[in-house]
Amino acid sequence: MVGTTQLVYASRARSAVSLSELQQINATAVERNTANGITGMLLYGAGSFLQVLEGDRANVNRTYHRICQDARHVDPTLLFVAEIREREFSRWAMRFTMLDQACGAETKALLAKLGEHANFTPLELSASTAFVLLRAVARAHANQ
Numbered sequence: 001m002v003g004t005t006q007l008v009y010a011s012r013a014r015s016a017v018s019l020s021e022l023q024q025i026n027a028t029a030v031e032r033n034t035a036n037g038i039t040g041m042l043l044y045g046a047g048s049f050l051q052v053l054e055g056d057r058a059n060v061n062r063t064y065h066r067i068c069q070d071a072r073h074v075d076p077t078l079l080f081v082a083e084i085r086e087r088e089f090s091r092w093a094m095r096f097t098m099l100d101q102a103c104g105a106e107t108k109a110l111l112a113k114l115g116e117h118a119n120f121t122p123l124e125l126s127a128s129t130a131f132v133l134l135r136a137v138a139r140a141h142a143n144q
């Protein structure tokens, strides 16, 4: 029996995406993920996305391949994929976060260490650093 699959990728927004486009992406993600048993988190900052998807293997793969076809972003780049025992982001069908908005002191300090929000470049992050960031944002939301 295959367990839960966790997948992390980064991409760049095609052009300066508007807030309403980001909201639209997130609304679709929440709706589809709820139907497909997917949980996760989507970060956006400085024209880049970082997303984690969790769910059963077939659904995570289908969702990721569908996301890769989306013209609203380019260069979808797989950072990490593994089987996990327990979901880490089980609270959210998809939690969207703009990194320039309040997302906790820990996240802000982390971003400063990574080179400030303006330099948020998830395509260049190691998988382990990407997780540090995703988990810090998750903790910030959990404390809200």
Ligand SMILES: Cc1cc2nc3c(=O)[nH]c(=O)nc-3n(C[C@H](O)[C@H](O)[C@H](O)COP(=O)(O)O)c2cc1C
Residues within 6 Å of the ligand: 025, 028, 029, 030, 032, 033, 042, 049, 051, 053, 063, 066, 067, 068, 069, 070, 072, 073, 094
């Ligand atoms: C950055 C980004 C993240 C997305 N995240 C998800 C997601 O988590 N789940 C999902 O079903 N669709 C997500 N989408 C939307 C899909 O690309 C696609 O538009 C949507 O699933 C509807 O697909 P369909 O038009 O083929 O039915 C995302 C799109 C972008 C650009």
